[in-house]
Amino acid sequence: MKEEKRAFQDFYPEEFSHCYGCGRLNPHGLKIRSFWEGEESVCRFRPQPFHTALPGFVYGGLIASLIDCHGTGTAAAAKWKAEGREPATGPAVRYVTASLHVDYLRPTPIDAELELRGRVKAIEGRKAVIAIRLLAAGEECARGEVTAVQVNEAWIARVRR
Numbered sequence: 005m006k007e008e009k010r011a012f013q014d015f016y017p018e019e020f021s022h023c024y025g026c027g028r029l030n031p032h033g034l035k036i037r038s039f040w041e042g043e044e045s046v047c048r049f050r051p052q053p054f055h056t057a058l059p060g061f062v063y064g065g066l067i068a069s070l071i072d073c074h075g076t077g078t079a080a081a082a083k084w085k086a087e088g089r090e091p092a093t094g095p096a097v098r099y100v101t102a103s104l105h106v107d108y109l110r111p112t113p114i115d116a117e118l119e120l121r122g123r124v125k126a127i128e129g130r131k132a133v134i135a136i137r138l139l140a141a142g143e144e145c146a147r148g149e150v151t152a153v154q155v156n157e158a159w160i161a162r163v164r165r
Contacts, residue, residue, distance in 0.1 A: 009039060010091075011038055012039070012045070013035075013036065014037075015091035016080070016098060017092075020096070025072060025073030026073035034049070036049055036074060038078060038081070038120075043123065044121045045121070045134075046119065046121055047074045047077075047122075048117055048118065048119050049070055049117070049118045050117050058111075060113060060115070061111045061113060062112040062114050067112060067138060067146050070138065071136045071150065072148075074120045074122055074136055075122060075136055076098075076101060078122040078124065078136075078150075079099040079124075079127070079134055080098060082124045083097050083154065086127055096155075097154065099152035099155065100152065100155055101152055102131070102151045103149075103150070103151035104151075105148060105149045108145070108146050109145055109146055110145050111145070112140050112145040113140050113141065116141040118139070119138070119139045119140075120136055120138050120139075121136065121139070130154040131151065131153055132152045132153075132154075133152075134150045135148075
C-alpha cells in the first residue's frame with residue numbers, strides 16, 4: 005500500500021487545525037492540502053456544485069479562500085525550509101493572514117480541478133509574502149498575493165491553555 009504524502013497543513017498542531025479553509029479537523033471545511041513541487045507550492049482542489057457563483061462558474065469567495073489558505077500554508081512550509089528543519093519539529097509554526105489581494109482574471113469554470121501555484125516572494129522575520137496563481141484547465145483565472153504573519157509564542161500559549 006502506497007503511503008500518502010503529508011501536506012503542509014497536516015503538520016499544524018491540533019489546536020491550530022480548525023480553519024474553514026485548511027483545517028484538517030474542521031468537519032465542514034475545505035480541507036485544502038498543499039505540497040512542494042520544486043520551488044513552487046501546489047494545491048489541487050475540485051469545486052463542488054454548491055461553490056457556484058453563476059451557473060458553470062466558481063464563487064469568487066471560494067477562490068479568495070483557496071489563495072488565502074494556500075498562502076499561509078506555503079508561508080509555514082517556507083519558514084521550516086528557511087530554518088533548515090523538518091515540519092513540526094521545534095516550536096510550532098503557524099501563519100495568519102495580514103493582507104490578501106486577489107485579481108480575478110477570467111471566470112473560473114466549476115467543472116475543472118483548480119490548481120494553485122505559489123512562490124515565496126519574501127520571508128523576513130515573522131512576515132512572509134507569497135504570490136499565487138490559480139489555474140483551471142491550464143488557464144490562469146486568478147492571481148493573488150498573501151502577506152502572512154507568524155503567530156507569536158504568546159498567542160500559541162494562550163490558545164493551548
